[in-house]
Amino acid sequence: MPELPEVETVRRGIEPAMVDATFVTVEQRRPDLRFPLPVDFATRLQGQRVISLGRRAKYLLLTTSGGEVLIMHLGMSGRFTVALGQGLTETNGARSDLVGEFAHAGVCNPKHDHVVFHMSNGSIITYNDPRRFGYMDLVTENALADCHHFSKLGVEPLGNSFHSTALASMAANRTTNLKAFLLDQRHVAGLGNIYVCEALYRARLSPRRQASCLALSNGKPSARCERLVPIIKSVLEEAIAAGGSTLKDYAHTDGSLGYFQHSFAVYGREGEPCLTPACSAKIERNVQAGRSTFYCGNCQR
């Protein structure tokens, strides 16, 4: 379940295989992912050179020499595997020899290989997505900021505009709970279930508390908000440094694993002891906004 750190890890994994290379062939093996693929998807990409590969929240943004941007979202189970072309150095652990091995091991069933990019440097980048919650779109560079994917998207949590005053303003008068508020991409863009659970635990904030508890009081962000913002940043930064979290649906572009799941304090730990020293409570689980929330009812208030 790729959230911001996993998407950033994927970006770093496929960047060396794609940037400065040209799309030779784009294989589109089905008409749609979650949504229909763009009209003339393959032909619009073929012959274009990749200028850059960026990221906005959980979206990958590939800018082409033709002035179009390929927007890619991994959804729940989207995955890229890379077979590096000859002469490309192994970067970020992208090892071409592993791709077949992992496919053979059934980790990545080839029947869900929906889009395959063949690059001029010999690299082959394959998009595999069993649940097809992912999607791809093509828009012109000029239309990018106003397209429906981004027009309502909130602040980038690792950017400079994400600070306690900004979060406090967004939270003003919000009656929804903290968990749902932080999952809403219109506020902070890039957080998902795992990192919201982990950040709220570290900040010792109950996921059931009203979001408005973060709001300004006496013109200043609440102490809770001041505490939460740097924690959100550090959780994401640590996860990126660890290469993301590997759960059922996510692995690196080379099939290898991220390591941040070993740092989970609450996610997936229902019934296990809280890791806070001197706390003897067990991690609880309930459902908020249709997702499992894991928390310590004793430490998080």
Add this chain to the structure above:
DNA sequence: AAGAACTCCTGTTGGC
């Protein structure tokens, strides 16, 4: 308008 519920999808898991 905000917030909650529902929807899409398929592999995995647990109960019988």
Add this chain to the structure above:
DNA sequence: TGCCAACAGGAGTTCT
């Protein structure tokens, strides 16, 4: 062993 329901969840849509 086999079958089936429940579950996982990002984000768009629909409802209240």
